[in-house]
Every structure is written in C-alpha cells, then in structure tokens.
Amino acid sequence: MRVALTGTPGCGKTTLAAVAARHGWHVVDVKAWAKTEDCVVGFDKEDRAEVLDMDALADRVPNDDGSKVLYEGHLSHLLPVDGVWVVRCDPMILRGRLEERGYKAAKVVENLEAEALDVILQEALEATPRVVQRDGTRRTPEALYSAFAGVRLDALKGPELEPVDWSGQLPFA
Numbered sequence: 001m002r003v004a005l006t007g008t009p010g011c012g013k014t015t016l017a018a019v020a021a022r023h024g025w026h027v028v029d030v031k032a033w034a035k036t037e038d039c040v041v042g043f044d045k046e047d048r049a050e051v052l053d054m055d056a057l058a059d060r061v062p063n064d065d066g067s068k069v070l071y072e073g074h075l076s077h078l079l080p081v082d083g084v085w086v087v088r089c090d091p092m093i094l095r096g097r098l099e100e101r102g103y104k105a106a107k108v109v110e111n112l113e114a115e116a117l118d119v120i121l122q123e124a125l126e127a128t129p130r131v132v133q134r135d136g137t138r139r140t141p142e143a144l145y146s147a148f149a150g151v152r153l154d155a156l157k158g159p160e161l162e163p164v165d166w167s168g169q170l171p172f173a
C-alpha cells in the first residue's frame with residue numbers, strides 16, 4: 001500500500017508521519033528522497049524552497065509490494081499512489097505555526113489562502129478518488145493517525161472527506 005501524506009505546509013504532515021512510523025509505516029520524506037534521486041531542479045528564491053521534478057520522481061515510485069509506504073510532502077499527491085491522506089488545519093491556528101517558522105508575510109498569506117480554498121484537496125481529487133481528508137486542528141497526532149488509518153483505502157468507493165470550511169476567514173492579510 002503506497003499512500004501520499006499531503007497538506008498545506010504547517011498542517012502537521014511530518015508530525016503525523018512520525019506517528020505512522022511507530023505504527024509500522026515506512027516513511028519517505030519526498031524532499032529528501034528527491035535530493036538522493038537528483039530530482040531537485042532548482043531553487044525558488046521567492047519561495048525560498050527547492051523545486052522538485054515530480055514527474056521524474058513519479059517514474060521512480062516502486063510498484064505496490066504489499067508493505068506500508070507513506071510518501072510525505074506537500075506535493076506527494078502528485079505521485080502514483082494507492083491513496084492520499086490530506087491533513088487539514090484551521091488557518092487561524094496555521095498562521096501561528098507558519099509565522100513561528102519564519103515564513104515571510106506574503107508566504108504566510110499564500111499558504112493560508114491555499115488552505116482556506118482547499119487547493120491541495122482539489123489537486124489530490126484530480127489525481128485519484130481514493131482521498132481521505134481529516135482535520136488535525138484539534139486532534140493529537142495519535143488521534144489524527146487513527147482517523148486516517150481507520151479507513152480501508154482498498155475498499156474506498158469514493159473520497160472520504162471530513163468536511164471543513166474556512167472560506168469565511170478569507171481574505172487574509
């Protein structure tokens with residue numbers, strides 16, 4: 001089972017991945033993996049972030065071998081996987097997390113907008129119907145893990161989306 005763990009930066013992907021690792025998942029940090037595969041194709045100065053060649057990485061994703069593999073990163077839903085976990089976070093809380101990270105104001109706003117507008121969810125749904133969405137805002141990482149792991153991806157008939165709506169918080173400044 002190959003699962004992409006995605007979500008807007010700061011939503012709690014890496015924290016959740018650490019819990020998943022304790023539950024037997026092999027976690028692949030997509031950015032670190034891209035470096036070892038020579039799939040970093042540039043540096044976005046504006047974004048202060050590496051640009052990854054996701055198409056090249058997608059070609060390197062192994063077939064499902066029955067083991068539990070979690071591809072963690074905010075672009076992981078672009079990889080050929082058997083399902084996608086989308087972690088969400090209330091922009092009200094997300095803002096503090098991103099500011100603490102030292103993101104500049106424009107980048108904080110850009111990410112809060114993306115979260116409020118469901119950008120990553122929409123991208124994931126364009127790739128596959130096997131999408132599970134859970135809101136991590138008021139869950140411990142363990143409880144959030146259970147909320148995802150409790151869904152049998154291979155039995156999913158369609159997306160399994162916990163509803164969130166933060167559009168009323170728009171615009172951000």
Ligand SMILES: Nc1ncnc2c1ncn2[C@@H]1O[C@H](COP(=O)(O)OP(=O)(O)O)[C@@H](O)[C@H]1O
Pocket residue numbers: 007008009010011012013014015016097136137139140141144
């Ligand atoms: N379920 C949670 N409850 C409370 N705080 C969390 C939770 N998940 C993550 N955090 C905190 O939010 C921040 C961002 O989490 P992180 O896992 O690094 O996000 P991401 O990998 O999606 O960018 C960290 O300070 C982390 O401790």
Ligand SMILES: [Mg+2]
Pocket residue numbers: 013014015
């Ligand atoms: Mg992370």
